[in-house]
Amino acid sequence: MTNQISRRRVLQGISALPLAGSFSLSPRAALAQSTTLTAAITGYNVINSLDPAKASLIPEFYVIWGVFNGLMTFDDEMNIVPDLAETVTPLEGGGYEFTLKPGVKFHDGSELTAEDVKFTFDRVMAAETASPNAGKLAKVKSVEVVDPLTLRILTDGPYAPLLTFLTNARTGTQIISKAAFESMGEEAYSRMPVGTGAYKVTDWRSGEGLTLTAHSEYFEGAPTFETIEVPLIAEEASGVTALQGGQIDMTSTAPAADVSVLMKDDAIKVLRQPGLNTRFISVNLRKAPFDDIHVRRAFSMAFQREAMVQAVIFGEGVTAQGLLPPQLAAYYSEEPRPYMSYDPEAAKAEMAKAKYKPEEIEIGVITWSGGWWKRFAEIFVAQVNQTLGTKLTVEVTDANTAYARQKSGDFEAGVWGWLGMVDADEYVGDILTTTGWRNFQGYSNPEVDALAAQGLAETDPAKRPDFYKKAEAIAMEEMAVIPCFCSNIHNLLRADLEGFVQRPYSNFADQFRSMKLG
Known part of the structure; x- marks a missing residue:
């Protein structure tokens, strides 16, 4: 040794x-x-x-x-x-x-x-x-x-x-x-x-x-x-x-x-750089209407991520097409993904395949009144309602209650996010595997679980990304969460x-x- x-x-x-x-x-x-x-x-x-x-x-x-x-x-x-x-x-x-x-x-x-x-x-x-x-x-x-x-x-x-x-x-x-x-x-x-x-x-x-x-x-x-x-x-x-x-x-x-x-x-000194965060809409796959994959896909195509980046974080970030942030460069996929772009006609067509009618969807999207998190929910709700004819509302609470409800499964949808460190398993493993501790949405796919397990065991840094890229691609095809954007991080100092x-x-x-x- x-x-x-x-x-x-x-x-x-x-x-x-x-x-x-x-x-x-x-x-x-x-x-x-x-x-x-x-x-x-x-x-x-x-x-x-x-x-x-x-x-x-x-x-x-x-x-x-x-x-x-x-x-x-x-x-x-x-x-x-x-x-x-x-x-x-x-x-x-x-x-x-x-x-x-x-x-x-x-x-x-x-x-x-x-x-x-x-x-x-x-x-x-x-x-x-x-x-x-x-x-x-x-x-x-x-x-x-x-x-x-x-x-x-x-x-x-x-x-x-x-x-x-x-x-x-x-x-x-x-x-x-x-x-x-x-x-x-x-x-x-x-x-x-x-x-x-x-x-x-x-x-x-x-x-x-x-x-x-x-x-x-x-x-x-x-x-x-x-x-x-x-x-x-x-x-x-x-x-x-x-x-x-x-x-x-x-x-x-x-x-x-x-x-x-x-x-x-x-x-003032402004410290500013791209962060290792991911911001998304968490949807409860165990409850209506998000138990229907067509609803999740329709919602994902019904709002403009570019508009979110400008209106929510004033250009201080980039749009997301997956869960893994661009700063995890070796693990990040730059190829465009279906269902990740604003396309009103495609969103309506996808919604037509669902077992729920858009006008029947009356749910609250949880957020809290901490600055941009509230705007995040408001823009998502307004655009999805306008595109699909749904009746979403913004449900404002405090951050502690929002977290408790996500964790307990007492929600249909909510603005959410995660800030990991430098390992892809903190995103794929924690959020997308069946037993992941931040898998509040109830997503489960044995293939994703198996790929994440292989990624954990692979010590060759050149080979690990392939497992996580494949796992993320599967989960995004199934819309385990609805990715939105990744924001810059900031500190202000005298x-x-x-x-x-x-x-x-x-x-x-x-x-x-x-x-x-x-």
């Missing part, structure tokens, strides 16, 4: 747009002596859990990334590199041996050991945990502690994305303290978790925000800012106003409508704030430790 992994290129085709905007100092008073950074999570006002095994919402991970570490992480070029691991050695038959960095301290001062890592992974895999991230470790047979700083993760044969799923990203595999969790209990731990990250949670105000305090014994050195205030601002536009008014120092997102204007503001490196999976708190005011 001498073939140790220190770096691994995992993402092909990421071609980030240049950072835009002015880099001159803001005309506002400089805060060079400030020990507090105010970093707002915008577009969301809900955080349910900071327990990595339970987390499922984007704003939850925005915080988790600064509070925890994974065995692995992404560097600025999206290579997978060791984080808590010091060395990584492949094992014959599948899996890896990890040697941990010595002297890593949890927030409570205790030292990280291999037992904490084993406890973390065993808990994610345990059925009683009901972790939404359990699928990422589905092929792990066992986690074995060799000594206090060495462990082995054994898999059931080759498992190509394992290292990806062990990164400090949207994985749920961030390492938790066994002793702290057992002492505190799950509920208390989910609110005041004990991790190894550069910051620890010291206050959580539900629906309002959190306070993070620097971890002075962080293994990579104490961060610059002593305190991070993380307000939750439901409307992205309100975040812009707060930034321009000097009330906050940065945002997690930006309203697409304002990007072109903000790029001309000398007081012009004198330095050290934030934007990554295409929309990172946030993982950068706090390296940030400073110039």
Whole structure:
């Protein structure tokens, strides 16, 4: 076992747009002596859990990334590199041996050991945990502690994305303290978790925000800012106003409508690049009318994706003809697909084949009042109604309720999306396979399941894309979801704030430790 992994290129085709905007100092008073950074999570006002095994919402991970570490992480070029691991050695038959960095301290001062890592992974895999991230470790047979700083993760044969799923990203595999969790209990731990990250949670105000305090014994050195205030601002536009008014120092997102204007503001840096997201209409295949493939195909041809990109995200993105985003270049198919273009006559002809009459279709399309998500639903509903004569309505709720209804199957249709990282299985496996944890629509095709399983086991990067391309093509022919667009990602910062490196999976708190005011 001498073939140790220190770096691994995992993402092909990421071609980030240049950072835009002015880099001159803001005309506002400089805060060079400030020990507090105010970093707002915008577009969301809900955080349910900071327990990595339970987390499922984007704003939850925005915080988790600064509070925890994974065995692995992404560097600025999206290579997978060791984080808590010091060395990584492949094992014959599948899996890896990890040697941990010595002297890593949890927030409570205790030292990280291999037992904490084993406890973390065993808990994610345990059925009683009901972790939404359990699928990422589905092929792990066992986690074995060799000594206090060495462990082995054994898999059931080759498992190509394992290292990806062990990164400090949207994985749920961030390492938790066994002793702290057992002492505190799950509920208390989910609110005041004990991790190894550069910051620890010291206050959580539900629906309002959190306070993070620097971890002075962080293994990579104490961060610059002593305190991070993380307000939750439901409307992205309100975040812009707060930034321009000097009330906050940065945002997690930006309203697409304002990007072109903000790029001309000398007081603000606009970070902008194509994202690894996918935005679609989720339709419940277990309920009328979407149990009929002709309805799904007709709906897909009844609206203009190009118009959506302009009206919903103001040109800050591209149309989608599948589930996989263009930034996953090796896996993305550029060939035009049937049913993915606006064609009113074809849509009407397809609808005529359905067992439902368009005027009989009276359903609500779920959305929430968080900026462009509401416009997303409104444009879809208006165009489909106009083209087909259906009676769709927009059903506005809050983001938490929308998620709960999708997850429980209590919906007919809703605007939805997903932001993975760099592995196609996070899209095909999570959303399109029968047991995928984000397969809320109830889609099931044994051929798709088999192709996804082959993709998981194929370790040759030149061969893996073929399995996922075939699986996606089948699912799109059957309209498992109705793809719409992929949007750019944005962050807004004070012009004198330095050290934030934007990554295409929309990172946030993982950068706090390296940030400073110039």
